[in-house]
Amino acid sequence: MNRFDVIIIGGGIVGATAACALGKAGLRIAVVEARQPVPVGQQKPDPRVFAITRASERIFRSLGVWASIVERGVFAFSDMEVWDAGGGGVMHFDCAELGEPYLGHIIEPRCMETALLEQLESDNNVSRFCPARFQTVEMQEENVTVTLEDGQDLTASLVIAADGARSPLREALGIQTRRHDYRQSSVVALVKTSEPHRDTAWQRFLPGGPLAFLPLQDGWSSIVWTLPTAEAERITNLDRPAFHEELAGAFAGRLGTITDSGARESWPLQRMHAEHYVLARAALIGDAAHAIHPLAGQGVNLGLLDAAALTDVIVAARQDGRDPGALRVLRRYERWRRGENLLMMSAMDALNRTFSNTQSPLTRLRNLGLSLVNNSGMLRQVFMRHAMGLDGDLPAMARISGEVSSSG
Numbered sequence: 001m002n003r004f005d006v007i008i009i010g011g012g013i014v015g016a017t018a019a020c021a022l023g024k025a026g027l028r029i030a031v032v033e034a035r036q037p038v039p040v041g042q043q044k045p046d047p048r049v050f051a052i053t054r055a056s057e058r059i060f061r062s063l064g065v066w067a068s069i070v071e072r073g074v075f076a077f078s079d080m081e082v083w084d085a086g087g088g089g090v091m092h093f094d095c096a097e098l099g100e101p102y103l104g105h106i107i108e109p110r111c112m113e114t115a116l117l118e119q120l121e122s123d124n125n126v127s128r129f130c131p132a133r134f135q136t137v138e139m140q141e142e143n144v145t146v147t148l149e150d151g152q153d154l155t156a157s158l159v160i161a162a163d164g165a166r167s168p169l170r171e172a173l174g175i176q177t178r179r180h181d182y183r184q185s186s187v188v189a190l191v192k193t194s195e196p197h198r199d200t201a202w203q204r205f206l207p208g209g210p211l212a213f214l215p216l217q218d219g220w221s222s223i224v225w226t227l228p229t230a231e232a233e234r235i236t237n238l239d240r241p242a243f244h245e246e247l248a249g250a251f252a253g254r255l256g257t258i259t260d261s262g263a264r265e266s267w268p269l270q271r272m273h274a275e276h277y278v279l280a281r282a283a284l285i286g287d288a289a290h291a292i293h294p295l296a297g298q299g300v301n302l303g304l305l306d307a308a309a310l311t312d313v314i315v316a317a318r319q320d321g322r323d324p325g326a327l328r329v330l331r332r333y334e335r336w337r338r339g340e341n342l343l344m345m346s347a348m349d350a351l352n353r354t355f356s357n358t359q360s361p362l363t364r365l366r367n368l369g370l371s372l373v374n375n376s377g378m379l380r381q382v383f384m385r386h387a388m389g390l391d392g393d394l395p396a397m398a399r400i401s402g403e404v405s406s407s408g
């Protein structure tokens, strides 16, 4: 009874997406998730929201969950503005010059989680084990067996780790990681501003880290304020009036004053990259494979591309009568995604380092760089199309087109 084609450990956004995609392709899937979902009526607004690219939207569309995510609340943003607190450099992007209806969407994680969960529950190919925890893994020649904390054994040809940056499965498989502690944390909160956000995602680079305002409904925004860890702690614990004043000051009053705010959370930041994404009968996706600086809001988007790329590789192997858990098959996925993810991680690192530097030659250079990109239509388009997931080596699910505009 507990024999599957694929076992997925971790049913967060990335793991649930992989399960939907593989279930839709006709494979028998087990998803093991430790966290019990909060019932819909009892969910609270999440202070942390995600910027979701067009590529991720296409993946959700091809799985048939996009309409259900939109119903729960998404906010389409049409413009993006990035500027440097240490000089006059500014970059502005708008969707019209790319011939697109919007640049992307701001979405609360629970909207995606609930829509994906509904889809999984209606798919007879998918069995959910929740709440349930992975405990041990045993690799055999033809199979992999996973034992859960309650003693159940699950067997399949392949196990996928989608269990987040601390991935217990990655640890159990003995896959090493490279890590770097940024010594920064991101303070997140929902805030209301006196000036309208004009459907724009804003980011100001300060020496301690970037401060982003992501637009939401009814004049609210979600902030991601990255600071040295001790400073983030202090900001998280300020009383509301002091927090409002410091936040408006750090944003140079760009959106006026802060008139209201919700709960604050602080997320410590680390870069992490797994040395390998695959072994025979095992593959890593999402944060289990890589954790990236949130300054360009790419983490979950990269994870969704991993899930879609791995699905392509598994489905192609089955069509050719090959074993989808074989190392030679899985290596194709590793070659495809590890390089792409490394490129994005390195770019985020370089941006974070460059903008944290207060030495004047570098300040001048980066402001020159910002102005250069801003004044070149072509450079701006290349930059934007890549960040939106419209270009690059995309998996099949991220390539479908024909979207219509949708906003919250």
Ligand SMILES: Cc1cc2nc3c(=O)[nH]c(=O)nc-3n(C[C@H](O)[C@H](O)[C@H](O)COP(=O)(O)OP(=O)(O)OC[C@H]3O[C@@H](n4cnc5c(N)ncnc54)[C@H](O)[C@@H]3O)c2cc1C
Pocket: 009, 010, 011, 012, 013, 014, 015, 032, 033, 034, 035, 048, 049, 050, 051, 052, 132, 133, 134, 135, 162, 163, 164, 165, 168, 186, 188, 224, 267, 285, 286, 287, 288, 294, 296, 297, 298, 299, 300, 301, 302, 303
């Ligand atoms: C401040 C901040 C802002 C961010 N903003 C953005 C953004 O705008 N856009 C973006 O794309 N990304 C953003 N990210 C990144 C994003 O949060 C992550 O990339 C994303 O959540 C990773 O999803 P995941 O499904 O891979 O892992 P997770 O969300 O960590 O899910 C892992 C799942 O595995 C389960 N699990 C763990 N251990 C076990 C076990 N033993 N057995 C069973 N289940 C287990 C957990 O319960 C969890 O549900 C941001 C990150 C931060 C810190």
